[in-house]
């Protein structure tokens with residue numbers, strides 16, 4: 592049983608030395624447990640937070656422990672009623688080939704309904720994040736302009752497509768021409784702006800002639816800064832992620848701009864609200880119903896970036912923090 596553990600806490604960007612590949616025996620399931628073989632491992636930006644010991648909304652991974660992560664697994668052996676060998680389940684078994692899990696920690700998947708990997712992306716945690724962040728916090732109204740950063744990624748791609756379904760103008764922000772072309776050409780956003788281009792601010796303004804009503808913030812940093820300046824009165828800002836800042840080791844230099852930002856919040860009557868998707872699992876049934884329909888009707892499109900083999904997970908994860916993934920990042924750990 593190969594597994595990848597946290598070898599040391601990274602300072603700044605993780606490196607290959609942050610992780611260690613280990614081998615151990617395949618575990619034996621106890622009463623009411625199943626033995627699982629990992630098929631798909633999801634790599635997600637939140638894992639950077641779990642590598643740090645700083646206080647957060649979730650417990651950190653301890654040094655030497657298996658890295659956490661959502662997985663789609665096949666049941667190999669079952670001591671649990673209702674589960675048999677060959678069943679596919681959604682689990683949280685992390686970066687390893689085999690694991691045992693109790694009944695409450697797994698959820699059976701219907702292999703005929705959708706490709707199983709979607710349970711880790713558009714039909715899973717990232718999709719639900721987009722759905723609750725946009726609809727419950729962003730409250731988009733017909734004709735409004737919704738801007739989302741990391742628009743080619745797992746969450747952002749869904750945000751813009753739901754915005755379009757709700758009758759909004761969807762504007763993406765992404766790194767590079769290929770991703771921007773995909774966001775407008777395949778996903779059907781009205782515009783997409785490359786934040787790495789020298790004239791980013793000008794192009795963003797042009798893409799949002801009526802200002803911004805909802806800015807769905809996936810990245811923080813300079814991109815968020817640029818969007819804040821264009822917010823309309825009564826705009827909403829679901830604060831979803833800060834990936835541009837996850838590897839920061841200190842505050843950026845420069846003047847203290849908190850008063851300016853809070854002044855903007857006041858005078859433009861902004862709603863700026865952070866959220867964590869795990870507080871919102873109760874929306875899963877509505878989400879599944881809507882998203883299942885949109886996928887079946889072809890109204891939501893998705894793209895997966897698949898890496899082959901567990902040993903590739905560290906490099907792929909480091910790439911995610913640098914924008915090298917193109918679509919939902921997944922590791923195929925074993926045959927489906």
Ligand code: NDP
Pocket residue numbers: 635636637716717720741742743744745746747764765766767770809810812814830831832833834835836866867868869911912913914915916917918919920
């Ligand atoms: P993505 O699939 O979008 O991958 C991450 C992308 O972030 C990269 O591809 C890259 O795209 C972009 N990025 C990386 N570094 C920077 C940077 N310095 N500045 C701007 N963009 C950058 O990931 P997800 O869709 O899974 O996650 C998106 C965000 O949502 C993350 O911040 C994540 O932490 C957050 N999230 C929050 C949840 C919550 O409960 N609040 C739940 C799930 C996700 P590009 O090439 O375009 O730069």
